[in-house]
Amino acid sequence: MIRKLKTLGATLALALCGVALAQGSYPSQPIKWIVPYPAGGGTDAMARQLSQAMQPLLGQPLLVDNRPGASTNIGVAALLQAKPDGHTILQAENAALLFNEHMFAKLPYNPATDFSYIGAIGRIPILLVVREDFQARNLAELVAFVKASGGKASYASAGVGSPHHMAMELFKQKAGLDITHVAYKGAAPAIQDLLGGQVPMMMLDAAAGRPHLESGKVRALAVALPQRAKNLPQVPTFAELGHPEVNAFAYQGLVGPAHMPAEAIRRINADLQRALQSPEILKAFETMGVEPAPGTPEDFRNTARALSAHWGKVIRTSGVRLD
The missing domain is CATH 3.40.190.150 (Bordetella uptake gene, domain 1)
Structure with missing residues (x-):
């Protein structure tokens, strides 16, 4: 009825x-x-x-x-x-x-x-970022770091089910990586812990990440788009770095x-x-x-x-x- x-x-x-x-x-x-x-x-x-x-x-x-x-x-x-x-x-x-x-x-x-x-x-666009002084200087070195950690590496996200979370899950699946998810209530606290060294990496959308990229506090290793982002032409795509199926955006x-x-x-x-x-x-x-x-x-x-x-x-x- x-x-x-x-x-x-x-x-x-x-x-x-x-x-x-x-x-x-x-x-x-x-x-x-x-x-x-x-x-x-x-x-x-x-x-x-x-x-x-x-x-x-x-x-x-x-x-x-x-x-x-x-x-x-x-x-x-x-x-x-x-x-x-x-x-x-x-x-x-x-x-x-x-x-x-x-x-x-x-x-x-x-x-x-x-x-x-x-x-x-x-x-x-969604980017894979690390703190500026993190030991991995490029995507290949990050993958090597994760594999050498034996499952102890972690990443931050803006929350369970967020675009950032799912972008990293996609990368994990395509690259065969074991990384522990640390979920935060929003991008801001996740970025703060990234900058503080509590977590080594995260996927971050360009809107939230832009101020930190411009300040030099975080470094983008790759962007999850088929072509380079119009506003971040210096950041290579995952496809350029050997991971063509990693495409994600908000x-x-x-x-x-x-x-x-x-x-x-x-x-x-x-x-x-x-x-x-x-x-x-x-x-x-x-x-x-x-x-x-x-x-x-x-x-x-x-x-x-x-x-x-x-x-x-x-x-x-x-x-x-x-x-």
């Missing part, structure tokens, strides 16, 4: 949305932009930059609403409880888009069917609830594309280490689902669980 009522409610909401859009009234009210992370972080900064750039284009306020917790599931729940009329959207990334469906036994949503894919925002995009009207998706996507090409966003993203990823809703959905299938294999092999 509950399922039937939900289906009926979604059908009625979609019909009403269609009438409103047919009358050319979208958007007819402020748009809530859910960020499933605390204020002040990288995802939040991207959301606020983009919302400011898109607001004049959409003609309605874009209100950032931070809903952190539970590996982004709190933010996703808030999205899926909203009317699918295009006035509530979510800035989703690896957890909601790619990882959670493989890490939770009973995830209360299915990203393949419960999201309306609006458009990708960008990707943030992926960001906008989604709405399922059954969001096609016209609302097209409108937000069109204005997102314009914002991603604007000088202010290009400059802001360069500062944050974000590489814009313009494209259609179909491009975004296809890429996200392909990446989910890829990471599902990595997660199953690693045995990482979040429940």
